[in-house]
Amino acid sequence: MAVSLLAREVSDVCLGKPALRSLSISATVGDALWALKRFGDNYISVWNCDHNLHLTSPEADKVDDECRCLGKVCMVDIICFLCKEENLSNPATAFQAPLSVLIPKVPGVVRHLEPNASLVEAMDLILEGAQNLVIPLETSYGNSRKKLLQENALSLADSNLHNNRQYCWLTQEDIIRYLLNSIGLFCPTPNNPINSLGIIDTQNILAVHYDDPASSALPLISQSLQTLTSVAIVDNDGKFIGEISPFTLNSCDEDVAAAIATLSVGDLMAYIDCGGRPDDLVQLVKERLQERNLEQALELMEEDSGLLSGGNSFSSSCSSSTEEDLWVGRSGRLGGYSARVVRRSEAIVCYPWSSLVAVMIQALAHRVSYVWVVEEDGTLAGIVTFAGMMKVLRERLRSMA
The missing domain is CATH 3.10.580.10 (CBS-domain)
Structure with a gap:
């Protein structure tokens, strides 16, 4: 049974998880605040991508090839940022600051992992310091992507699609909850x-x-x-x-x-x-x-x-x-x-x-x-x-x- 658990893939833990909502690193603090309140999410993921190409461009299929999640922001990040004296005295200006000011400069906090990676690999990354793992959802958007966006008159920046995929967070809570379902295997610990x-x-x-x-x-x-x-x-x-x-x-x-x-x-x-x-x-x-x-x-x-x-x-x-x-x-x-x-x-x-x-x-x-x-x-x-x-x-x- 332990061998079976060791062989589990992270995609098993990600079943039913919602896709990440995202913002570009070029957005502002005000954009993040608006998105958090508009959509009611606890966190907004921040990505470094080139979403400037038009949907009908011949280069559209090449967009997002190098998309990487840089981290996430939440209301606490914004609150702490506003608490600085210069920002508290002029909040309107603070909201125009680039979103990058909220992203901690700590390497390895966010890691990308493929859905066929093992659960143990995910655990090891977290124990090495990763707080969140970014996992592609196993849904194919490749051929239907431009059609979907064109029908809804969306831009690539608004699509929450990266590398032709949607992603989800895999958190420590997700893994602990999953392990609890097999807690008998760990006895007597x-x-x-x-x-x-x-x-x-x-x-x-x-x-x-x-x-x-x-x-x-x-x-x-x-x-x-x-x-x-x-x-x-x-x-x-x-x-x-x-x-x-x-x-x-x-x-x-x-x-x-x-x-x-x-x-x-x-x-x-x-x-x-x-x-x-x-x-x-x-x-x-x-x-x-x-x-x-x-x-x-x-x-x-x-x-x-x-x-x-x-x-x-x-x-x-x-x-x-x-x-x-x-x-x-x-x-x-x-x-x-x-x-x-x-x-x-x-x-x-x-x-x-x-x-x-x-x-x-x-x-x-x-x-x-x-x-x-x-x-x-x-x-x-x-x-x-x-x-x-x-x-x-x-x-x-x-x-x-």
Whole structure:
């Protein structure tokens, strides 16, 4: 059975995944913001292609031969970008910046992989540092491509076709979910406590204190987005209070940048909670923006800011979420540091003696790629990530081969 799992192709894991929506690297930050809100996607892929040839050109069949995905952008990238002082003072100009400013200059974060590659090959790439694998969907567009585009009067830049193909992301979550379906093959490893498997990371914890300025967490927020983790919030005794999660920030709009620039960490946690923004914090953000003469940033707080081209109007509150999307809190004891802090978006935690399979299920159930590890008294002990889980399962596969 282990041999069968080793032979699985990544196309098996990609079944039913939607095609990537894409933008050219020549687009702007404003284009990315518009696309994220227009289509409701969590991420937009960014490609380096030459889409300038006309559909009827004799060279049209040669377009995209060298298309490569350079990365992806999300609302968190835009929020962190707007938080820079020069951008917060002039958001309209910031939206005209090239999209390339949002793409991290880290090699190997995004890797292309053919659909017939093995699942183990995909796991090894992720363990080497790849965050997302770009996989062609097994649908042929070659001969019908120009006809399809001509009938819909689309340009190559709008088609989301690259190298005559559509692509999807293969994420760490996809692989862990797939492995969970065959978890019995890995026994007894999945039943062992995580503290016996050496996967609790105690060194690379991103953490800030409750009373710190939220702006001090910006570098950590950007880092957590790249490492697919989160920023822990602790008190002076090291007790875990909550987190600033890219998952939560990604469901908010760009005006959150104003809150990050003006609030404390604890107040920001309440501000971005999807249970609703406290009116007193909204007023406090506006007052502090006025004190700093950030009048254009204040416009981001208004529903009809009209900063984007075309006069698009967007809500400035957290995006609506289903109950399935909301994070379920573990206990009032760990999250009850403040009466208005950490309501429905409380962080997910486990204990050092929790089993690997229990932590896997916990993370997958809440659609997060990590689980915080706390001691019985609530002290933050570390973090367990999908990458750490995958490493243990990969080693188990290697021992069975």
